[in-house]
Amino acid sequence: MTTSNVQIINVAKSLLEHNDLAAALNREHFTQTNVLAVNVIASPGAGKTSLISKTIEILQNKASIGVIEGDIAGSIDTEKVLAAGAQDAVQINTGGNCHLEAGMVKQALERLNLDQLDIIFVENVGNLICPNHWALGEHIKLCLASSAEGSxxxxxxxxxxxxxxxxxxxxxxxxxxxxxDRDFFYESVRALNTSAPIFEISCRTGEGLVEWADWILEQHKGL
Ligand SMILES: Nc1nc2c(ncn2[C@@H]2O[C@H](COP(=O)(O)OP(=O)(O)OP(=O)(O)O)[C@@H](O)[C@H]2O)c(=O)[nH]1
Ligand SMILES: [Mg+2]
Ligand SMILES: [Zn+2]
Structure with missing residues (x-):
């Protein structure tokens, strides 16, 4: 059987291209309103909500922070970041989708007043794989690892x-x-990425959090 006349539609490629266009519009929206957008990517339970909450507390008099929470279901994390002092927060329930997409973030942005915000953290669905392929329009892609997951x-x-x-x-x-194994972790990261700053923190003891918060504030100033 010949396959020369078979037409193939690459759905995955076309979906990603469509997503990239939506992400570019989101990014323009963030930049025009002087809001730094941070896409927080990590496996389940690594500490995304803890990091966002601690950052909000540390920067409470220095930056107005909004949060877009992505979860399969529930609104627990949105309640937590609001309790930590987030200026505003929106929960996206993906209903099973294992990553956020730019169109979902666009919908969330319609509910947020960007003029009142300096930084938006987007907590992606807990997953180290596909969120990497789906741009949201962020300025900063943040990979959060935790020691408990292994080096x-x-x-x-x-x-x-x-x-x-x-x-x-x-x-x-x-x-x-x-x-x-800290040395193994650093060697492995640096073999992949020579330039990204690496911050060591504990959301439990507070170690390293002020340095991290200062850095993210600087990124906003540099927008
Ligand atoms: N010991 C210790 N526990 C932590 C630290 N940071 C977070 N935790 C705990 O780890 C658990 C998960 O933290 P979360 O912040 O909810 O993690 P998450 O990545 O937002 O989780 P999902 O949204 O469910 O993917 C909670 O019980 C936290 O209290 C830390 O630095 N040290
Ligand atoms: Mg969370
Ligand atoms: Zn996914």
Whole structure:
């Protein structure tokens, strides 16, 4: 059987191209309103909501922070960031989708007053794989790892570590309990990404959080 006349529609490619266009519009919207957009990507439970909440608390007198929360279901994380002092927050329930897409963020932006915000954190669905391929219009792609997941994550999920603008290692208070090999982690990250700053933090003890918060504030000023 010959396949020369078979027409193939590459759905995945066309969906991603469509997403990239929507992401570019979101990004323009963020930039025009002087809002720094941060796409927070990590596996489930690494500490995304904890990092966002702590950052809001530390920057409470320095920056007005909004949050877009992406979850399969529920609004627990939105309640947490509002309790931490977020200026505004919107929950997206993806209904099963394992990543956020630019169109979802566009809908969330219609509910937020960007003129009142300096920084928006978008907490992506817990997943180190496909969120990397779906641009949201962010200025900064943040890869959050935690010591409890093990030091081999950069080796196993190289794409997200390679593509990120900043890497945050959370739960450093647990390093000694979970046999996290810090040197191996750094070597693996640097083999993939030579330029992204790496911050070590603990949302439990507060270690490293002020340095991280200062850096993100500087990124807003540099927009
Ligand atoms: N020991 C320790 N626990 C932490 C730290 N940061 C977060 N946790 C705990 O880790 C658990 C998950 O934290 P979350 O901030 O909810 O993680 P998440 O990435 O938002 O989780 P999902 O939204 O469910 O994917 C919670 O029980 C936190 O209290 C830390 O630095 N050290
Ligand atoms: Mg969360
Ligand atoms: Zn996905």
């Amino acid at each position: 081999d994550k950069p080796i196993k999920y190289p794409d997200i570590f390679a593509a990120s603008d900043v890497i945050v290692l959370n739960k450093i208070d647990l390093i000694e309990f979970v046999d996290f």
